[in-house]
Amino acid sequence: MLQYTLKRILLAVPVVIFISVIVFYIIQLPPGDYVSNYAAEMSVAGEVFTQEDMAAMRADLGLDRPVFEQYLIWVRDIVVHGDFGFSFNYNKPVMAVIQQYMGLTLTVSLVTMAFQYLVAIPVGIYCAVKQYSAGDYFFSGLSFLGMATPHFLLAVILMFLSYTWFGDPLLGLFSAEYVNAAWSMDKAMDLAKHMVIPVIVIGLSGTADLIRVMRGQMLDELNKPNVVTARAKGLSERKILLKYPTRAALNPIVSTFGWSLTSIFTGSTITAIVLNLPIQGPVMFNALLGQDMYLAGTWLLFMALLTVLGTLISDILLAWLDPKIRTEFRGT
Amino acid sequence: MKPMTVFGRQKPANLEPEGRKDVNYSSQWRLMVLRFKKHKLARISLAVLALLYVCALLAQFLAPYSLESYDSKYVNAPPMKLRFVDADGKFHIRPFVYELQSTRDPDTMRKIFASNPEKRYALKFFVKGERYKFLGVIPTSTHLIGVEQPGRIFLLGTDALGRDMFSRILLGSQVSLSIPLVGVGISFILGLIIGGVSGYFGGWMDSVIQRIIEIIRSFPTLPLWMALSAAIPPRIPVVRMYFYIVIIFAFIEWTGLARVVRGKFISLKNEDYVVAAKIAGVGDAKIIAKHLLPGLISYLVVATTLAIPGMILAETAMSFLGLGIRAPATSWGVLLQEAQQIENIALYPWKIIPLATVIITVLTFNFLGDGLRDAADPYKR
Numbered sequence: 246m247l248q249y250t251l252k253r254i255l256l257a258v259p260v261v262i263f264i265s266v267i268v269f270y271i272i273q274l275p276p277g278d279y280v281s282n283y284a285a286e287m288s289v290a291g292e293v294f295t296q297e298d299m300a301a302m303r304a305d306l307g308l309d310r311p312v313f314e315q316y317l318i319w320v321r322d323i324v325v326h327g328d329f330g331f332s333f334n335y336n337k338p339v340m341a342v343i344q345q346y347m348g349l350t351l352t353v354s355l356v357t358m359a360f361q362y363l364v365a366i367p368v369g370i371y372c373a374v375k376q377y378s379a380g381d382y383f384f385s386g387l388s389f390l391g392m393a394t395p396h397f398l399l400a401v402i403l404m405f406l407s408y409t410w411f412g413d414p415l416l417g418l419f420s421a422e423y424v425n426a427a428w429s430m431d432k433a434m435d436l437a438k439h440m441v442i443p444v445i446v447i448g449l450s451g452t453a454d455l456i457r458v459m460r461g462q463m464l465d466e467l468n469k470p471n472v473v474t475a476r477a478k479g480l481s482e483r484k485i486l487l488k489y490p491t492r493a494a495l496n497p498i499v500s501t502f503g504w505s506l507t508s509i510f511t512g513s514t515i516t517a518i519v520l521n522l523p524i525q526g527p528v529m530f531n532a533l534l535g536q537d538m539y540l541a542g543t544w545l546l547f548m549a550l551l552t553v554l555g556t557l558i559s560d561i562l563l564a565w566l567d568p569k570i571r572t573e574f575r576g577t
Numbered sequence: 578m579k580p581m582t583v584f585g586r587q588k589p590a591n592l593e594p595e596g597r598k599d600v601n602y603s604s605q606w607r608l609m610v611l612r613f614k615k616h617k618l619a620r621i622s623l624a625v626l627a628l629l630y631v632c633a634l635l636a637q638f639l640a641p642y643s644l645e646s647y648d649s650k651y652v653n654a655p656p657m658k659l660r661f662v663d664a665d666g667k668f669h670i671r672p673f674v675y676e677l678q679s680t681r682d683p684d685t686m687r688k689i690f691a692s693n694p695e696k697r698y699a700l701k702f703f704v705k706g707e708r709y710k711f712l713g714v715i716p717t718s719t720h721l722i723g724v725e726q727p728g729r730i731f732l733l734g735t736d737a738l739g740r741d742m743f744s745r746i747l748l749g750s751q752v753s754l755s756i757p758l759v760g761v762g763i764s765f766i767l768g769l770i771i772g773g774v775s776g777y778f779g780g781w782m783d784s785v786i787q788r789i790i791e792i793i794r795s796f797p798t799l800p801l802w803m804a805l806s807a808a809i810p811p812r813i814p815v816v817r818m819y820f821y822i823v824i825i826f827a828f829i830e831w832t833g834l835a836r837v838v839r840g841k842f843i844s845l846k847n848e849d850y851v852v853a854a855k856i857a858g859v860g861d862a863k864i865i866a867k868h869l870l871p872g873l874i875s876y877l878v879v880a881t882t883l884a885i886p887g888m889i890l891a892e893t894a895m896s897f898l899g900l901g902i903r904a905p906a907t908s909w910g911v912l913l914q915e916a917q918q919i920e921n922i923a924l925y926p927w928k929i930i931p932l933a934t935v936i937i938t939v940l941t942f943n944f945l946g947d948g949l950r951d952a953a954d955p956y957k958r
Contacts, residue, residue: 263792271801274808393886393939395893398913398932405922414919511797515894519917529800530898533807545804548797556795 249564257553264549269316272533272542278308279333279536306333319539330539334532339543343525349418350524354509356440357448361505365452366498369459370491373467384456391453396512397519400446404520407442415439417521443520447513451505455498462497466490500562507555511548609875612952619948622941629938633750637709640744641723641730644905646707648729648739651677653925654690656734656742664694673699674730687924698728734927736915745907746931752819752908754938757888760826765881767827768834775835776842777865783839790832798829802891806900815906822901826888837880841873875953883946886939893935909935 280302284294303309307318322328329339372381408414417424418439423432466472467490475485514526521527529544531537603611613619632639657674675692682689704723711717724730733742775786805825809818845851851868859867895901896910897917904911912931915921921928 260788260792260795264795267792267796271804271808274805389940389943390936393936393943395890395897395913395932395935397894397897398916398929401916401919401922402929404919408919408923507797511799514799514803515898518898530803533804541804545796545800548800549795552797553795 246565250561253557253560253564257557260553261550264553265320265546266316268542268545268549269312269319271545272538273312275533275536278303279306279538280308282536283333306331319542329543332532332537332540334535334537334540339540342528342540343543343547346523346525346528349522350510350513350526352436353418353440353443353447353513353522353524354506357444357451357509357513358506360444361448361451361455361509362498364448365455366459366495369456370463370486370494372456372460373463374486376464381460385460388453388456391449394449396446396449397515399449400442400516400519403442403446415442418443418523443513443516443522446516446520447509450512451508458498459494462494463490466493469493500559502558502562504552504555504559507548507551510551605871609952613948616948616951618944619951622944622948625937625941626945629750629934629941630754632747633754634712636747636751638711638719639721640741640747641706641720642741642744643707643709644745644748644907646740646744648735650679650739651690651729651731651735652688652739653737654679654731654735654739655925656927657692657731659700659732663697669699671699673697674724674728676728677731696728698724698730700724700730733930734925736912736928737921742912742927742930745912746909746934749907749909749912749931750934752902752906753889753892753910753935756819756823756826756892756902756908757885760823760830760888761881761885763823763827764831764834764884765877767831768838769877771831772835772838773842773865773869776839777846777861777869779843786835787839790835793829793832796829798891799894801829802826802895803898803900806895809900811903815902818902819906822892822895826891830884830888833884834877834880837876838873841876842869845869845872875949879946879950879953882942882949886942886946889935889939889942 280299283302284299287294300309307315310318319330322330327340329343331337332339332342335342368384372384375381404414404416415438418436419432420435420439423435426432469490471489472485475489476482480488513522513524514530516522517524517526518530525544529541532540532544637643654677657677659672659674661670661672662668663673674697675694676696676698677690678693679688679690681687701723702721703719704725705718706720706723708716708718722730731741731743733746735741736745771786775783802825805828806822809821813821846869851864854864854868892901892908893910893913896908897913899914901910902908909931913929913935916928916932
């Protein structure tokens, strides 16, 4: 087991290196660079920005060097100093920008994740136990619809409903009076109120998926001999359900735990843009468009690392649950 | 045939498949078709999709107005009702619409529209309108429906520039429905070739290809899509833009298909009949074409179909953010951009209509994929 884990981690290292190269290449792709964008903005504001100014600014920011040199400097700083570069837009180190948004991002993501599991597992069990009932059709239909609707539009529709019913579209994560206020009970309540729509919207597709997986797993488990035996022995239905099939059906869901958080992290981006949430998605999106390359690059790198990490965790969890995978791996 | 009663029990109706006694002699494909036909939802979905694609193909003809057409007199006009009975209670065989009259709301100064029962415009078929090329070749100016000048017909209302939503949804479907198809087509070919090489020949080639796939797959799709779309230069011709978007989608999507192909190749190449062919001295190309491909093509079709809904949603999302197709071309995602502002939905709810077409398309592709998956293995009970 230890050998498998080590081997798996070692395999991830070259992948990570390649990813960092590709990330750096991708953030160079958009036409122009930060300086030309900045100059365009300045000229709109009525300021004169000469070629010499631009050249000086490029030299200042290190953008005049060849791309591979910029890349090597970036990687060296990350490895040696833990410094991910400088955000031109925010005029702050990238890490400081990310830290600023990390708290709320994690809050939203974790609450969404909890929402997914808390809704999907009971509903999945219900749908399997009452297969082909009205409730099963209702939830199955709902989960199909949940997978087919683009999230960002669902966000707009929910905002509209909240506006017509409560007179407040619940944009953002805080009401205006709490944005800069110190943390208090009221502010927390305000945050909880504003989280309802984002959590539903971001969690919807994951929930829909989980319901289907859970239902399928439960249906496989419900007719196994151990369940029949337990029933024959006269155990109460409730106890049978929780003791045997549910525990077995949860296995594959637990092993995809690692991926779940990553997909919430990335999946929330567009929703966050539409809902104007102060979390990392919109910040990074603007960085990408505005050629704030180190911020955008760090974000892409971070997302990719999360995916690698998620896969790693899932693989290790799976190998731990299923010895067959371990031996197969040794074979290749 | 009514179910027989055997010893007081009902004999299961499906014991002898009636009317297809030849089931034992049917080919694999015949069995698949039979099984697919039994999946009702998939059949309906196939019909709906066929209809959608035919509409997209004939969009210029079906739509009363063209992409460039706009009328600043009718900005944000609501959908018009097709009526048969006029204000006097008289019935007309030919449906008609009332003229729209705009007034200003005295409080908000917002333009509001009311229909004017004095002026009727009968719905005409095969009317002359703006010129276009039928199916992209035959120049003509005949549109399926329309009303006489100076009348206007807006079946689904208009947008903020006074453009007919109905026409734009039809014309937008050409982009929204074809991008996933072309994208998936390219990734199908890429996946087949690369996955096939990886699975059939194995060895170092397999290792290298697998690492590459692993790297591409470890990028979260959405940010990667965003980054690549942001890299498309803003003012380029529509055709080039379309081409770029398709390439981006295909580039990300092929890895999944390549994995399916590789897995299938590995499991098939050790089958007895393949080994026998190899020993008999059949060349690699012939083995692949004759013995391996037929065995996996059905799975590949299923995987491809199930990859389409994701692409449709992605295209919609990218266009919605302004990273996808841009004006003057349109797609459902572009049309939904106006629905981004909550005021628009509150005041002009018809702007959300393209959402319905997106949902219908994604759902039908999902159901079709489910049906195909069941049919792909006709021996499965």
